[in-house]
Each structure stands twice: as C-alpha cells, then as structure tokens.
Amino acid sequence: MKxxxxxxxxxxxAFLAFVYLFIPIAYTMAFSFNNAGKSNLTWRGFTxxxxxxxxxxxxVCNALGNSxxxxxxxxxxxxxxGTMIAFALGRHRFRGRSSVNxxxxxxxxxxxxxxxxxxxAMFLNLGINPGFWPTVIAHVMFCISFVVVTVKAxxxxxxxxxEEAAMDLYATxxxxxxxxxxxxxxxxxxGAALLAFSLSFDDFIITNFNSGTLTTFPKFxxxxxxxxxxxxxxxxxxxxxxxxxxxxxxxxxxxxxxxxV
Amino acid sequence: MAFVAAVSKxxxxxxxxxxxxxxxxxxxxxxxxxxxxxxxPLINLAGTSTQxxxxxxxxxxxxxxxxxxxxxxxxxxxxDQFLRSFFFAFIATVLALAISYPLAxxxxxxxxxxxxxxxxxxxxPFFTSFLLRTVAWKQILGNEGPVVAVLKFLHILGxxxxxxxxxxxxxxxxxxxxxPFMTLPLYASLERIDPRTLEASSDLYANGIxxxxxxxxxxxxxxxxAGTLLTFIPAAGDYINATLLGNPRTKMIGNVIESRxxxxxxxxxxxxxxxxxxxxxLIMVMVYVRRAGTEExx
Numbered sequence: 001m002k003x004x005x006x007x008x009x010x011x012x013x014a015f016l017a018f019v020y021l022f023i024p025i026a027y028t029m030a031f032s033f034n035n036a037g038k039s040n041l042t043w044r045g046f047t048x049x050x051x052x053x054x055x056x057x058x059x060v061c062n063a064l065g066n067s068x069x070x071x072x073x074x075x076x077x078x079x080x081x082g083t084m085i086a087f088a089l090g091r092h093r094f095r096g097r098s099s100v101n102x103x104x105x106x107x108x109x110x111x112x113x114x115x116x117x118x119x120x121a122m123f124l125n126l127g128i129n130p131g132f133w134p135t136v137i138a139h140v141m142f143c144i145s146f147v148v149v150t151v152k153a154x155x156x157x158x159x160x161x162x163e164e165a166a167m168d169l170y171a172t173x174x175x176x177x178x179x180x181x182x183x184x185x186x187x188x189x190x191g192a193a194l195l196a197f198s199l200s201f202d203d204f205i206i207t208n209f210n211s212g213t214l215t216t217f218p219k220f221x222x223x224x225x226x227x228x229x230x231x232x233x234x235x236x237x238x239x240x241x242x243x244x245x246x247x248x249x250x251x252x253x254x255x256x257x258x259x260x261v
Numbered sequence: 262m263a264f265v266a267a268v269s270k271x272x273x274x275x276x277x278x279x280x281x282x283x284x285x286x287x288x289x290x291x292x293x294x295x296x297x298x299x300x301x302p303l304i305n306l307a308g309t310s311t312q313x314x315x316x317x318x319x320x321x322x323x324x325x326x327x328x329x330x331x332x333x334x335x336x337x338x339x340x341d342q343f344l345r346s347f348f349f350a351f352i353a354t355v356l357a358l359a360i361s362y363p364l365a366x367x368x369x370x371x372x373x374x375x376x377x378x379x380x381x382x383x384x385x386p387f388f389t390s391f392l393l394r395t396v397a398w399k400q401i402l403g404n405e406g407p408v409v410a411v412l413k414f415l416h417i418l419g420x421x422x423x424x425x426x427x428x429x430x431x432x433x434x435x436x437x438x439x440x441p442f443m444t445l446p447l448y449a450s451l452e453r454i455d456p457r458t459l460e461a462s463s464d465l466y467a468n469g470i471x472x473x474x475x476x477x478x479x480x481x482x483x484x485x486x487a488g489t490l491l492t493f494i495p496a497a498g499d500y501i502n503a504t505l506l507g508n509p510r511t512k513m514i515g516n517v518i519e520s521r522x523x524x525x526x527x528x529x530x531x532x533x534x535x536x537x538x539x540x541x542x543l544i545m546v547m548v549y550v551r552r553a554g555t556e557e558x559x
C-alpha cells in the first residue's frame with residue numbers, strides 16, 4: 001500500500017486537483033435541479049421544472065441574449081482584426097515589429113479594472129453614454145491580443161515547405177494563401193474565435209464599467225447573488241458548460257481522425 | 262535540426278520582402294482599434310488623474326489643474342487596500358503554482374493517451390461563468406453549506422464562526438478562479454521537454470529529485486514565469502472575489518477604484534489609483550521577468 005502510494009503519488013495528487021476543479025461545477029449543476037422556491041441557497045428537493053422553463057426567472061434570458069449578441073459581434077470583429085495582425089507578425093519582416101509586439105502584450109498585462117475605467121472615462125468625456133456598443137468596443141479591444149497570440153502560434157507551427165511546394169507547382173501567391181496557408185491556419189483561427197467568445201461572454205469587470213443599465217449574464221448573476229441566484233441561472237451555466245465541452249471534444253475527435261488518415 | 266530551422270527562417274524572410282506595404286495594411290485596422298480604445302483612453306485617464314473639483318462644486322465636474330499631489334492623496338487613502346491586493350494576489354499565485362505544477366507534470370509525463378482529454382478537463386470548469394463559479398464557492402463555504410456543517414460536526418469550527426466573509430475565502434476564490442492561467446503555460450513548457458534529457462540525467466546517476474531540481478524544473482521555468490504572471494496580474498486587479506467572498510476588512514484596490522468611480526464620482530482619485538496599480542504591476546513584471554531571464558512572453 002505504502003509503495004503503491006509513493007509510486008503513484010503524483011497521480012493521486014492530480015486526481016485530487018481535478019476533484020477540486022470540478023466541485024463548483026458539480027454544485028452549480030446539482031442546484032439547477034433544486035426546487036428552490038424563493039431562495040436557492042439550500043437544497044429543497046429535486047425538480048425538472050427549471051430545465052423545462054429556463055427563462056422562468058425575470059430578466060435572466062434578456063441578460064443571456066445581450067451576452068450572446070455582444071459576444072457574437074465582438075468575436076467576429078476581434079477575430080478578423082487579430083488574424084490580420086497575426087499574419088503580419090508571423091509572415092512578414094518590417095520596421096516597428098517590436099513596438100507592435102509590445103502594443104499587443106500591454107492590454108493583456110493591464111488589469112481589467114484599469115481597462116474598464118479608462119474607457120468609461122473617455123466615453124464620458126466624449127459625451128457617449130455607456131451601453132451596448134461601448135461594451136462591444138471594449139470587448140473587441142481586449143480580445144484582439146488573445147486572438148493575435150493564438151493565431152500567431154499556429155502560423156509559427158506551420159511547415160514552410162508546404163507553401164514552398166505550392167509555389168514550386170506554379171501557384172500564385174494569392175492561390176497559395178487561399179488553398180494552402182489559410183486552410184492550415186484555420187484551426188488556429190477557430191480556436192482563437194472560441195477563446196474570444198468565452199472571454200467576452202464571461203467578462204464582468206470591463207462590462208460593468210461600460211454597459212450602463214444594460215444587463216449581461218455575468219452582471220445578472222452578480223446582482224442577484226445577494227439573495228442566491230435563481231436556479232434558472234444554474235441551468236444556463238450548466239448548458240454553456242455542456243455545449244462548450246461538446247464543441248471542444250468534437251474538435252479533438254475530428255483532428256484525431258484527420259491525423260490518422 | 263538547427264540548420265533546417267535557420268534555413269526555413271531565411272526563406273520566410275525572403276518572401277516577406279516582396280511587397281513591403283503588405284504588413285502595414287494588415288496591421289492598420291487592428292492597431293487603430295487598440296490606439297483609439299486602449300492607448301487614447303489611458304492618455305485621457307492620465308489627464309483626469311491630475312484634475313481637481315470645479316468651482317461650481319457640482320458632483321462629477323472636474324477641471325485640469327495638473328495637481329500631481331492627487332497621487333499622494335490617493336495612495337495615502339488606499340495604502341492598506343494596495344498592500345492587501347498584492348499580498349492576496351501573491352498568496353493566490355503561490356497556491357495556484359503548488360496545485361498546478363504537479364497537475365501539469367502528471368498530464369505532461371504520466372497520462373499517456375489520455376493527455377488531450379485531461380487537458381480539456383483542466384479548462385472545462387472555466388466554460389461556466391466566472392461569476393457562477395464564485396457564487397458557487399460562496400454557497401459551498403457559506404454558513405448553510407456542507408463544508409461548515411462538517412467542520413462544525415468535527416468541532417474544528419466553533420458554533421458561531423464561519424468560513425465566508427473572510428480573507429481565507431477571498432484567497433480561496435482567487436486561487437481557484439485563475440488556476441487554468443497557471444496550469445496551461447506550465448503544461449506547455451513541461452510538454453516541450455525532450456524525455457531524452459531526463460534519461461540522460463538518470464544515466465549520469467542523478468536520482469529523481471536531482472533530475473527534477475537540475476533538469477526538469479529549470480527547463481520548465483518559462484512556463485513558471487508565464488503562469489505566475491498570468492495569475493498574479495488579474496488577481497491583483499480583481500475585486501469580484503473580495504466583494505462576494507470577503508468582508509469590509511478584505512477590500513482590495515479594485516473595490517476602491519470601483520467605488521471611487523461609481524459611488525463617490527471621484528474620477529481623479531480613481532484615475533490616479535488605476536495608474537498606480539498599472540505602474541506597480543508593470544514594474545514588478547519587468548523586474549521579475551529580468552530576474553527569471555525569459556524575454557519571450559508573447
């Protein structure tokens with residue numbers, strides 16, 4: 001027993017770490033089935049009612065809709081702008097390269113509260129009221145850097161011989177890009193878009209500063225946390241978890257299949 | 262190996278020279294966005310930080326007087342929260358490193374064909390909302406939750422005491438919430454280690470501990486640096502954990518900036534505090550990165 005433990009100590013430790021990681025998830029999922037009544041703080045019996053009517057709590061689906069809209073628009077813009085920068089950095093030599101790298105790094109090294117406060121101060125000075133579009137602008141701003149880093153890593157991992165082969169076979173530069181480079185970089189762009197969406201969807205601090213009276217899903221949870229969040233929010237959180245997990249596992253499965261062929 | 266890398270690098274350089282305007286065209290839209298909505302707001306905030314209340318005495322109206330003493334006033338008013346923020350962030354970072362390193366090590370070296378699945382499982386909890394996870398901790402550790410009940414049953418906790426609304430709960434929440442930022446870079450640098458270097462070490466009669474100390478850990482240092490930074494920076498600026506899991510005596514600098522901005526409408530102090538937070542973090546990052554000797558972060 002003692003020998004087994006010392007041999008597998010690190011595996012036991014990793015298992016415990018996974019248990020720790022999943023405690024709040026298990027809790028959130030379990031309480032999505034709580035027959036909560038007025039307070040979702042304690043367990044009051046099992047029910048499917050929350051799953052049958054996820055919009056049952058006032059405002060929750062309105063907040064979810066806002067988060068999805070903001071996330072979708074911000075992801076689209078940030079992915080396009082970030083991918084362009086990633087190609088410039090990954091495929092070209094030019095002057096001012098290190099300044100560009102610094103400019104990409106800085107937003108990631110700046111605390112969210114500073115990003116949020118500085119943007120709001122500027123919007124107020126310009127007479128722009130916080131709300132939907134200021135929030136989108138803010139989300140695009142902090143997502144760009146993460147897109148650049150993700151896509152750049154993918155570009156750096158490409159074998160340049162594949163593009164050289166295309167050129168050797170008389171493909172023009174544009175054809176090579178469209179038929180060889182872009183398809184190879186696509187998984188990186190897709191991953192970056194997923195990351196941007198989850199960052200945007202999950203953001204609270206910057207959103208809280210720039211959204212005014214607009215409620216997003218994290219803001220809804222924050223506001224209602226004082227009295228225990230309604231079980232419908234647990235339903236939505238659990239659904240997001242299952243959806244994201246399914247997307248990632250499907251992606252892994254597909255890329256495994258492709259590698260085998 | 263090195264020769265091939267050098268050659269392929271050369272060829273991509275050659276290709277890049279063809280049309281010198283292309284990179285700039287690709288950069289302009291994204292960089293313009295960052296200039297307008299990241300750099301310009303920071304400059305604007307620098308201006309706000311030296312303003313003073315206008316003569317009219319109206320709430321929220323300030324005029325530019327270049328009063329740099331604002332910084333001293335702001336700091337002396339929030340010194341405790343500043344120090345607490347860095348202290349909490351430091352403890353959370355150390356705890357996250359202690360939890361993540363063995364986990365990343367196990368995934369990188371001991372997981373075999375389960376590697377990819379385990380990696381997904383590390384990130385998976387973070388597919389639910391940050392706020393939901395923190396609220397879940399609040400209720401798990403709360404007075405009506407299971408942990409307190411067990412501890413009270415075992416008489417570890419007195420009948421009147423609890424776990425939430427405490428520094429302990431705030432640090433617990435912070436450690437949990439930033440964990441993947443630690444685990445993923447650690448895994449990335451551990452995974453890159455060539456197993457042959459570890460075999461070479463044991464061939465030279467190093468035992469497991471020596472191999473770890475002299476080979477594995479030094480080679481994983483870039484991951485340690487990246488992970489600690491990615492954990493420390495958001496932790497120092499966070500105020501959600503302090504709000505949901507803490508009490509008035511665990512307020513962090515983020516709480517002060519937020520309330521200066523929204524409750525008191527004292528923009529200059531909020532701006533000065535924001536700048537001091539940013540400067541403090543950037544200085545720490547630079548000193549730390551230089552001492553750790555890794556320049557490649559992005």
